[in-house]
Amino acid sequence: MQVGLIGAGNMARALARGWAEPVLCADPLPGRAAELASEVGGEALDSNRAVAERADVVVLCHKPAQLEEVARELQGAARIVVSILGGRSLADVEAAYPDTPVVRLMPNTAVEVRRGVICYVAGGGVDAELDGQLRELVGRLGIVVGVEDRLIDAATGINGVAPAYVALIVEAWSDAAVKAGLPADLATRMAIESALGSLELLRARDQDTLAVRRAVTSPGGITARGLAALERAGVRAAFVDAMDAVTERARS
Ligand SMILES: NC(=O)c1ccc[n+]([C@@H]2O[C@H](COP(=O)([O-])OP(=O)(O)OC[C@H]3O[C@@H](n4cnc5c(N)ncnc54)[C@H](OP(=O)(O)O)[C@@H]3O)[C@@H](O)[C@H]2O)c1
CATH class of the missing domain: 1.10.3730.10 (ProC C-terminal domain-like)
Known part of the structure; x- marks a missing residue:
């Protein structure tokens, strides 16, 4: 599965280092995306939409407040959306990306050394086959924990911090x-x-x-x-x- 990262900050870097496979990425600071792509392989593209058009799965690694703005940019281009946005519920992300399969994760930066603890909750549009593929992808980064969406804030108080x-x-x-x-x-x-x-x-x-x-x-x-x-x-x-x-x- 080709991963596309929307935002190339701390968490995007930790995920990309953990996967250690070529990524597509974009960031408002093009140098930041280029640095990440040159480190792990892949390409820095000049827009979020270009990433979504070429990636099998996009991982939202921007700040939580940018959910709606980025969703407008990606509308119709993102095939599968994985959100790591703190404090934005699965329902928020599904509302921003209607008709798109959505998974919400809460990782921590230990994914960089593949010892992360990653909370995982899948939305209604994720069928069993996709669920298995995404769990395998995320499982390469550490331990995947099924947590109800309403408990993710409390879980963040353990794994995120x-x-x-x-x-x-x-x-x-x-x-x-x-x-x-x-x-x-x-x-x-x-x-x-x-x-x-x-x-x-x-x-x-x-x-x-x-x-x-x-x-x-x-x-x-x-x-x-x-x-x-x-x-x-x-x-x-x-x-x-x-x-x-x-x-x-x-x-x-
Ligand atoms: N850090 C953690 O331990 C952790 C753990 C779990 C979840 N998360 C979640 O991960 C997300 C990223 O956190 P972070 O710590 O990696 O923050 P960060 O280092 O600030 O990275 C966010 C990146 O997104 C970029 N960005 C801003 N607007 C964008 C846009 N419209 N499109 C694409 N990229 C954009 C930012 O660029 P600018 O700096 O130029 O704005 C920055 O490079 C947050 O939603 C957070 O809740 C973080």
Whole structure:
């Protein structure tokens, strides 16, 4: 399936790097599209419509507010539309592209290394054969999760924001170790590898967070003291506030 990207920004780049196959793309800044095409192969075209006319499937990688404006440009040319637009429901995209099969995705930038978590919801115009083809295409980028459209905003509060949250946590964690005397490079590498190993362990233990936590938390021990300090600092409340902030913004 020839993929066409409408917009050549951060998410388009991550998707194209993950697919590692030639793409067609367009962007208001022609240099940006040309750079992407020269990196992954394919062609930068001079309009969104030219991309839609040649692509089997167009992936909307512009900003959410541009849905209607871009749809007017692509009307009648797009054969299959895949939207990654945050906060724009499947119904919004289907209304903008009537009579066109539409799929809504919510990916994250880890698709670049094929470790993405990608929420997937297909519209009414997608038959079983097309659904299978699109799931295969998206599945090359990581794990595909079926999520009801009404829950995608909440899901975004996990997968969409994950690279930023995890980067912040690694940074804060290693900075704290630097304060305690560890060299910065070593602290960062240790935080990343410790997180990766602990996540693998959680998966091996059937996602049982409490059991994994209890197994390393001896009464009165150092882990118990560290955890208590994190709780005092409001780590759980911070995640609840962050989720509220994300879902509120996505709905506005
Ligand atoms: N970043 C993420 O982690 C993430 C995760 C999930 C979903 N998304 C969704 O992915 C989409 C893109 O996000 P992003 O972070 O990649 O933003 P971005 O880096 O700003 O990329 C958007 C690109 O679209 C271009 N564009 C603007 N108007 C256009 C038009 N009329 N036709 C074609 N392209 C146009 C922008 O150009 P200008 O800069 O010149 O305006 C920019 O190059 C958003 O809808 C977002 O909700 C992002």
